[in-house]
Amino acid sequence: MLQVIKNRLEQGYRTSKYPKEPINLYKRFRGLPRVNTQCDAAVVKRCADACPQDCIDAKSRRIDLGRCVFCGLCETLSEGKFVTFTQNCEMGTASRDDLFSTGDLPALAEHSKKHFKKLFGRSLQLRQISAAGCNACEADTNVLNTPFWDLARFGILFVASPRHADGIHVTGPISKNMLAATITTYEAIPSPKVVIACGACAISGGPFYGSEDIVGDLNSIIPVDLYIPGCPPHPLAILHALINYFK
Amino acid sequence: MDKLLQIGHNEKVNRADIPHLPFDTFRRQLLECAAQGGQVVQFFAYDDQGTIKLLAVMRTDKLYVGGCDAPDSFPSLTAESERFHMFEREIGEQYGIKAEGHPWYKMVRYHANCSGKKDVFGNDYRQDIPGNYPYFTVEGETVHEVAVGPVHAGIIEPGHFRFQCCGERVFHLEIQLGYQHRGVEKLLQSVPMKRLPIIAETIAGDTTIGHGLCQAQAIEALAGIQVDEGAKIVRTIALELERIANHIGDMGALSLDVAFNPPAAYFGRIRGDYLNLSQVLGGNRFGRGLVRVGGVTHVMGEEQKKLLHDKLDELTPEVEHVSKLIFFASSVNGRFDHTGTVTTENAEKIGLVGYAGRASGLPYDARISFPTECYKDLPANSNGITNGDVRSRGRVRFHEVIHATRLIYILLDTIIEATPYTPQEVQLPPDSFVVSINEAWRGEVSHCILTDEKGTILRYKVKDPSFHNWTGLALALRDEEISDFPLCNKSFNLSYCGFDL
Structure with a gap:
């Protein structure tokens, strides 16, 4: 018992004050990329050719944030002249098209569906479906339940049955072997329901794009309401998207 | 073991130097190594210009490599040494080379093989996982079955678990994976070299x-x-x-x-x-x-x-x-x-x-x-x-x-x-x-x-440690109470995606 009290005192109160106070991430962190649209075409082409995800369109100079894995190669190659990664995590969007970006994303809160805010603003219960990702999205979603983030204080919970849920939170590129389970889970949730695609895999297939063993795009089987890019998205990116879209 | 080549890890070896043995010799050499305490690091099939071959890397305190042409089917090594069991199932699933006499020959990840040979498990993959595979069952008046997954009640990866129980006591746990298989x-x-590090880093995110x-x-x-x-x-x-x-x-x-x-x-x-x-x-x-x-x-x-x-x-x-x-x-x-x-x-x-x-x-x-x-x-x-x-x-x-x-x-x-x-x-x-x-x-x-x-x-x-260790979790559950499953599972905390590839 004494040990419990001693540890409790040592640990103290650690929950962040976010969103009232911002959380600053270390300068090396790679968040929302900012594109210099005036950059020399040769540099842009070099970056686009080298991009492992082929997510840079050299012509429009846009990056597909839905496929980008934030590896930072384009920043290194262009020495920051074409792309610089900011420490901004606020990357959730309501439309897939918005993810083709030069670094400006529409304010998520204004693009969320108004009836969702009314329905789920005070209480949002989500069912998690892991569908063939690498478990990093899952890990950083789970982190939101730790005391630092304390997701429950926003009235958002991950629940143990689709019957208890208001929507699904999907990670992974949806392998063929998970297709049936993904659709069954979605169907088991009572309407109205929301669909969240979390991480590059669920949005575009991510690192596994082109594989014949995956669906690669959640929206092609179930209509997606909210996209959260990242590989994996930082917990702050997920939290920001959930709060702004639903609260 | 004398016919296998001793190599170093992270050492470039000319393929011509790898002993290419007749299958029987290859099999005997691997079993001999296993009998001396050797463990399997890699054992897989590959397609070399239309010929399917086998290759194995064994470890004692050193590493040994050897290979052979793959027969259409071969007498299972597992029947003599359990440590080959997963590898033989994988070879069957990936290349259609059957291990005859394997004590529990079932699919690993449930996908068609890449060699175009007849499926060794008799599946055509139009059905969902587990295809035509009948899960292991225990029969008896007081026996009941608990099936969990693939979607779990938390933020965790998908997998299917079947417990054969008598009351609270677990006779046997069967673990069916493959839901995370993404090729x-x-x-x-097949992809350009530039994509390799991104894929390697996401084999298992943790x-x-x-x-x-x-x-x-x-x-x-x-x-x-x-x-x-x-x-x-x-x-x-x-x-x-x-x-x-x-x-x-x-x-x-x-x-x-x-x-x-x-x-x-x-x-x-x-x-x-x-x-x-x-x-x-x-x-x-x-x-x-x-x-x-x-x-x-x-x-x-x-x-x-x-x-x-x-x-x-x-x-x-x-x-x-x-x-x-x-x-x-x-x-x-x-x-x-x-x-x-x-x-x-x-x-x-x-x-x-x-x-x-x-x-x-x-x-x-x-x-x-x-x-x-x-x-x-x-x-x-x-x-x-x-x-x-x-x-x-x-x-x-x-x-x-x-x-x-x-x-x-x-x-x-x-x-x-x-x-x-x-x-x-x-x-x-x-x-x-x-x-x-x-x-x-x-x-x-x-x-x-x-x-x-x-x-x-x-x-x-690719081989993730989970490829070996999932069987350990199944063994850990024998004769345990089913309520101790979460505890046993967490104590191993194995990777689904690392196994499923």
């Missing part, structure tokens, strides 16, 4: 550094690229940080599974602090984008060193205190002790690796047996708790956290700085072979690359 090996063999290192080292060995000492230090620190973060998270989860919530909450947060240290090192909490062929993308300067040092100073006493809270509470030990025991004998038979193996009395640690990066010059960890139960697996992890912290302190005190990294085009040599091994947090990770006469990748084989 990793096929991708690695083992980003482990798999990333295996790939980088394999390619560096093939292409003859040297890595400077400073980069090796960063790589070693990254691998140890990955180990600490995962062990801490799991110790917290173990505590949660016996309903002791405070340590779970503390360790949940502390794990995040270690992940943030990885972010300081390379800009990502999981170490994404840090390890690349030729070195590391981020140099560790004085600023990062100080941040790491200060944070470790702060966290280490907290970790010790919270661990004490867990492992010295009698109510916790009541649940941990003698639960989910895997005997040394069984562990040896199925070839358990990593902390699960060490907790069962198998001392193998690839950092000592096959050191890479800085491990040759670093002190080894010793493990004295070998009961093979949940408590052992928990305690081993605590000791590994303390040991890993010590290693990081030692490395932070060295003053060599990495040279800044420049991305480079790599050309692989023709007709070559390499096997890389690292002790990632879960255990032995191994990548194997074979190139063809043009120097393109002919076969890329």
Whole structure:
């Protein structure tokens, strides 16, 4: 018992004050990329050719944030002249098209569906479906339940049955072997329901794009309401998207 | 064993030098090696210009390689030595080469084979997983079955578990995986080289550094690229940080599974602090984008060193205190002790690796047996708790956290700085072979690359430690109460995606 009290005192109160106070991430962190649209075409082409995800369109100079894995190669190659990664995590969007970006994303809160805010603003219960990702999205979603983030204080919970849920939170590129389970889970949730695609895999297939063993795009089987890019998205990116879209 | 070729890890070998044996000799040599305590590192099939071949890498305290032409079917090695069981099933599934007489020949991940041969499991893959496979059943008046998954009641990966129970007692647990199968090996063999590191880092997200290192080292060995000492230090620190973060998270989860919530909450947060240290090192909490062929993308300067040092100073006493809270509470030990025991004998038979193996009395640690990066010059960890139960697996992890912290302190005190990294085009040599091994947090990770006469990748084989260890979890559950499943599961915490590829 004494040990419990001693540890409790040592640990103290650690929950962040976010969103009232911002959380600053270390300068090396790679968040929302900012594109210099005036950059020399040769540099842009070099970056686009080298991009492992082929997510840079050299012509429009846009990056597909839905496929980008934030590896930072384009920043290194262009020495920051074409792309610089900011420490901004606020990357959730309501439309897939918005993810083709030069670094400006529409304010998520204004693009969320108004009836969702009314329905789920005070209480949002989500069912998690892991569908063939690498478990990093899952890990950083789970982190939101730790005391630092304390997701429950926003009235958002991950629940143990689709019957208890208001929507699904999907990670992974949806392998063929998970297709049936993904659709069954979605169907088991009572309407109205929301669909969240979390991480590059669920949005575009991510690192596994082109594989014949995956669906690669959640929206092609179930209509997606909210996209959260990242590989994996930082917990702050997920939290920001959930709060702004639903609260 | 005399007909197998002794090789080094991360060593380029000419494929012509690998002994190409008649199948019977190959089989006898592998069994002979296994009989002398040898374990399987790699055993797989590949297609060499229309001929399907087999290749095996065995380990004792050294590595041995040998190969042969694959017969259409062959007498199972598993019938004589259990450690081949998963590998033979995988060979059947991937290339349609049947192991006759295998005691439990079932699919591994449920997908069509790539050789176009008749499916050895009789599936046409129009049905969903598990196809025509009838799950193992136990019959009897008081026997009942509990089926769980693939979608689970938490934020975890998909898998299907079937318990054959009598009351609360579990006779048998059958684990069906494959839901995470996304074709990793096929991708690695077919995509442009520039995509390889991204795919390697996402084989198992929690083992980003482990798999990333295996790939980088394999390619560096093939292409003859040297890595400077400073980069090796960063790589070693990254691998140890990955180990600490995962062990801490799991110790917290173990505590949660016996309903002791405070340590779970503390360790949940502390794990995040270690992940943030990885972010300081390379800009990502999981170490994404840090390890690349030729070195590391981020140099560790004085600023990062100080941040790491200060944070470790702060966290280490907290970790010790919270661990004490867990492992010295009698109510916790009541649940941990003698639960989910895997005997040394069984562990040896199925070839358990990593902390699960060490907790069962198998001392193998690839950092000592096959050191890479800085491990040759670093002190080894010793493990004295070998009961093979949940408590052992928990305690081993605590000791590994303390040991890993010590290693990081030692490395932070060295003053060599990495040279800044420049991305480079790599050309692989023709007709070559390499096997890389690292002790990632879960255990032995191994990548194997074979190139063809043009120097393109002919076969890329990945093995996550979970490939060995899932069988360990099934054995741990025998004769246990079903309510202890979460506890046993967490004490192993195996990777679904690393297994499913």
